[in-house]
Amino acid sequence: MVKICCIGAGYVGGPTMAMIALKCPKVEVAVVDISVQRINAWNSDSLPIYEPGLYEVVKQCRGINLFFSADVEKHVSEADIIFVSVNTPTKTRGLGAGKAADLTYWESAARMIADVAKSNKIVVEKSTVPVKTAEAIEKILTHNAKGINFQILSNPEFLAEGTAISDLLNPDRVLIGGRETPEGKKAVQALKDVYAQWVPTDRILCTNLWSAELSKLAANAFLAQRISSVNAMSALCEATGADVSQVSHAIGTDSRIGPKFMNASVGFGGSCFQKDILNLVYICECNGLPEVANYWKQVIKVNDYQKTRFVNRVVSSMFNTVSGKKIAILGFAFKKDTGDTRETPAIDVCKGLLGDKARLSIFDPQVPEEQIMRDLSMNKFDWDHPVHLQPTSSNPVQQEVGVVFDAYEATKDAHGICVLTEWDEFRKLDFQKIYNNMQKPAFVFDGRNIMDVEKLREIGFIVYSIGKPLDP
Numbered sequence: 240m241v242k243i244c245c246i247g248a249g250y251v252g253g254p255t256m257a258m259i260a261l262k263c264p265k266v267e268v269a270v271v272d273i274s275v276q277r278i279n280a281w282n283s284d285s286l287p288i289y290e291p292g293l294y295e296v297v298k299q300c301r302g303i304n305l306f307f308s309a310d311v312e313k314h315v316s317e318a319d320i321i322f323v324s325v326n327t328p329t330k331t332r333g334l335g336a337g338k339a340a341d342l343t344y345w346e347s348a349a350r351m352i353a354d355v356a357k358s359n360k361i362v363v364e365k366s367t368v369p370v371k372t373a374e375a376i377e378k379i380l381t382h383n384a385k386g387i388n389f390q391i392l393s394n395p396e397f398l399a400e401g402t403a404i405s406d407l408l409n410p411d412r413v414l415i416g417g418r419e420t421p422e423g424k425k426a427v428q429a430l431k432d433v434y435a436q437w438v439p440t441d442r443i444l445c446t447n448l449w450s451a452e453l454s455k456l457a458a459n460a461f462l463a464q465r466i467s468s469v470n471a472m473s474a475l476c477e478a479t480g481a482d483v484s485q486v487s488h489a490i491g492t493d494s495r496i497g498p499k500f501m502n503a504s505v506g507f508g509g510s511c512f513q514k515d516i517l518n519l520v521y522i523c524e525c526n527g528l529p530e531v532a533n534y535w536k537q538v539i540k541v542n543d544y545q546k547t548r549f550v551n552r553v554v555s556s557m558f559n560t561v562s563g564k565k566i567a568i569l570g571f572a573f574k575k576d577t578g579d580t581r582e583t584p585a586i587d588v589c590k591g592l593l594g595d596k597a598r599l600s601i602f603d604p605q606v607p608e609e610q611i612m613r614d615l616s617m618n619k620f621d622w623d624h625p626v627h628l629q630p631t632s633s634n635p636v637q638q639e640v641g642v643v644f645d646a647y648e649a650t651k652d653a654h655g656i657c658v659l660t661e662w663d664e665f666r667k668l669d670f671q672k673i674y675n676n677m678q679k680p681a682f683v684f685d686g687r688n689i690m691d692v693e694k695l696r697e698i699g700f701i702v703y704s705i706g707k708p709l710d711p
């Protein structure tokens with residue numbers, strides 16, 4: 240029986256390994272993590288991450304061929320194939336702070352593998368890492384474990400949070416990069432055999448190591464660039480009376496452009512897009528390509544501008560001040576169907592409104608209160624002037640923010656509503672009831688363009704949607 244171990248039981252390691260266990264009943268899969276709390280949650284009925292369909296898959300395999308354990312060394316030493324899916328955040332201090340990937344977790348995982356390995360291993364980069372990381376990992380492994388053959392593969396993950404299970408079940412492609420030596424080819428084939436249990440072989444792409452590593456950064460940069468392109472267009476739409484949905488539809492029907500990923504919004508978030516573009520920027524700079532670095536930097540700058548523009552619109556619409564006014568925040572997660580708030584635009588929007596002394600009442604169906612409070616208490620990381628992330632010293636958050644358990648409570652007596660996550664349940668709210676319980680005039684600022692604007696205007700709301708003509 241092939242034994243697989245995955246180091247890192249997070250948003251990627253957990254679902255990916257659950258899918259391998261489901262589709263490869265003859266493979267034994269162990270997911271390990273240094274966080275005992277996270278492992279306990281994976282072994283309970285209340286999984287550490289919310290992802291539609293995940294619980295069902297885990298329940299089917301857990302204890303049969305899928306195991307979650309904090310005994311990292313035992314499972315690593317027994318495995319034939321070791322995936323490393325640890326976090327690779329942006330460095331917050333030292334060389335490359337604010338841009339470069341922090342590979343501390345990766346390096347300590349690699350050193351631990353070298354310490355405990357007693358037989359040949361295939362080590363798979365599942366985390367998103369800078370191009371050429373495999374070279375560094377090879378050095379760490381081979382210098383620390385003499386006589387053992389390690390084959391390093393790059394197998395970046397393309398799942399999106401909120402749709403992880405369907406993305407894993409039916410991926411657009413699986414990418415495997417390896418060395419072009421006989422041992423390298425053998426390792427690629429071993430990993431290909433795992434995925435081939437359910438992924439059509441024409442969707443399994445094999446490349447050299449560096450192409451696989453760079454493709455992941457490039458894919459995220461292209462996706463984020465598309466969002467910033469539509470958002471940049473949304474600002475021009477608002478200035479001219481064009482409607483960004485009509486413009487997106489008109490250009491998306493061109494088959495070279497295509498209709499997907501064309502929605503204007505308050506901005507992209509999540510743990511990956513910004514971090515991976517910053518990483519790309521750093522790699523370009525290190526390779527003497529400042530113009531290319533500046534090109535990608537602009538994608539993030541437009542994203543920041545979109546969040547600022549949204550806050551400014553809220554304040555200016557509400558007679559240039561939100562001081563003392565209650566504003567309901569509907570949605571805090573960076574997208575629907577996840578409880579993940581890493582880099583969510585809601586953080587910047589809430590902080591912007593708090594800066595103008597608003598009182599906030601926040602509701603998100605999946606994000607707990609302590610997570611929201613923690614996110615709002617952290618200083619924003621400024622990548623042009625990096626300082627270490629720390630709690631703000633004068634902290635208005637405790638007094639000015641309330642987290643509540645439903646949208647009706649959040650909107651009661653509010654002057655305005657900001658929709659910041661596209662949760663389906665927000666579309667189904669009884670807006671007449673909400674309007675009746677709000678201060679007048681009552682405003683809706685739709686940061687995701689999910690609301691029925693006409694209906695809201697009929698009720699009496701003043702509505703702002705991104706990139707759309709303003710209230711008549």
Ligand code: NAD
Nearest residue numbers: 247248249250251272273324325326327344348366367396
């Ligand atoms: P995560 O923070 O949810 O999970 C990482 C886990 O690794 C944590 O639970 C942490 O405790 C554990 N860990 C760290 N060092 C360890 C060690 N030495 N030994 C054992 N466990 C250790 O992160 P994530 O969102 O799953 O992302 C993991 C990687 O995948 C990142 O590189 C990310 O860029 C990439 N990625 C993420 C997504 C996504 O949607 N979240 C998608 C594709 C790729």
